[in-house]
Amino acid sequence: MRCASLGLWVxxxxxxxxxxxEIHYQRLPEREALASIQEGITTRGEVLQRLGPxxxxxxxxxxxxxxxxxxxxxxxxxxxxxFFQDTYTYASERYRINTFGLLPVGPSLFRVTWxxxxxxxxxxxxxxxxxxxxVSHVDESVDEDH
Amino acid sequence: xxxxxxVRAVFLLPALLLTSCLYVSASGAFGSYIDPATVSRIxxxxxxxGQVLELLGPxxxxxxxxxxxxxxxxxxxxxxAVALGNRAxxxxxxxxxxxxSWASMLLFYNHVRGQIETDLLVIFFDPEDRVREVSFRxxxxxP
Numbered sequence: 001m002r003c004a005s006l007g008l009w010v011x012x013x014x015x016x017x018x019x020x021x022e023i024h025y026q027r028l029p030e031r032e033a034l035a036s037i038q039e040g041i042t043t044r045g046e047v048l049q050r051l052g053p054x055x056x057x058x059x060x061x062x063x064x065x066x067x068x069x070x071x072x073x074x075x076x077x078x079x080x081x082x083f084f085q086d087t088y089t090y091a092s093e094r095y096r097i098n099t100f101g102l103l104p105v106g107p108s109l110f111r112v113t114w115x116x117x118x119x120x121x122x123x124x125x126x127x128x129x130x131x132x133x134x135v136s137h138v139d140e141s142v143d144e145d146h
Numbered sequence: 147x148x149x150x151x152x153v154r155a156v157f158l159l160p161a162l163l164l165t166s167c168l169y170v171s172a173s174g175a176f177g178s179y180i181d182p183a184t185v186s187r188i189x190x191x192x193x194x195x196g197q198v199l200e201l202l203g204p205x206x207x208x209x210x211x212x213x214x215x216x217x218x219x220x221x222x223x224x225x226x227a228v229a230l231g232n233r234a235x236x237x238x239x240x241x242x243x244x245x246x247s248w249a250s251m252l253l254f255y256n257h258v259r260g261q262i263e264t265d266l267l268v269i270f271f272d273p274e275d276r277v278r279e280v281s282f283r284x285x286x287x288x289p
Binding site: 052 | 284
């Protein structure tokens with residue numbers, strides 16, 4: 001009887017358990033450095049000095065397999081600037097996955113999951129004289145429930 | 147004294163929580179550490195490609211065989227394309243990917259956090275194989 005009671009408590013505790021998984025990918029350059037980039041004035045060399053190399057030069061590593069989107073693939077879809085080198089991208093991503101119910105194993109019937117992802121992306125386009133033509137900033141948040 | 151179910155629950159739940167507490171921390175890296183002191187010895191307009199290779203060793207572009215890895219998956223194919231693009235522009239890339247993570251596990255609540263960041267060094271050369279530009283972004287600390 002006592003064992004059954006203990007088992008019941010453990011089952012209830014597990015069923016009410018929560019899991020939070022957070023993954024942060026990359027870090028943006030300092031805000032001041034990003035703010036110092038001026039359209040029509042800042043050169044490609046100054047960008048490389050102040051912000052460091054952009055994402056276009058980063059090779060996908062084994063760790064990239066854990067992310068849901070491939071930044072390299074997306075950049076190719078965005079216009080092939082990888083080959084023309086006329087756009088630099090600086091990006092940072094965050095994922096947060098919350099699970100309520102049994103730990104992330106077992107039948108999903110007993111589990112509720114909601115996830116939130118946020119991507120902060122800066123794109124710098126250069127003109128033919130290697131001067132920054134446009135600076136654009138995208139801050140995307142996506143919420144999903146399962 | 148008779149222990150009621152309510153009292154038993156008050157003691158049992160924290161006990162269950164405590165006995166299943168676990169904190170784990172881990173870190174790992176892919177690539178070689180890029181020493182800022184070594185990078186500072188590379189002088190644009192003066193250092194040659196040979197000196198760069200001597201100081202830092204072969205860059206990413208030469209560490210991976212795109213032909214073999216491209217058989218693997220899309221990411222590798224894209225990686226090969228990026229490497230090819232870099233080479234066409236005559237740039238060397240050195241990269242260190244670091245993963246740091248921790249996990250705290252309780253019976254009721256588990257929290258796992260991971261951080262993946264990259265140290266990236268790109269060196270551009272002019273047609274005479276002299277360093278034209280050095281661009282370095284670092285987030286990691288000394289190993």
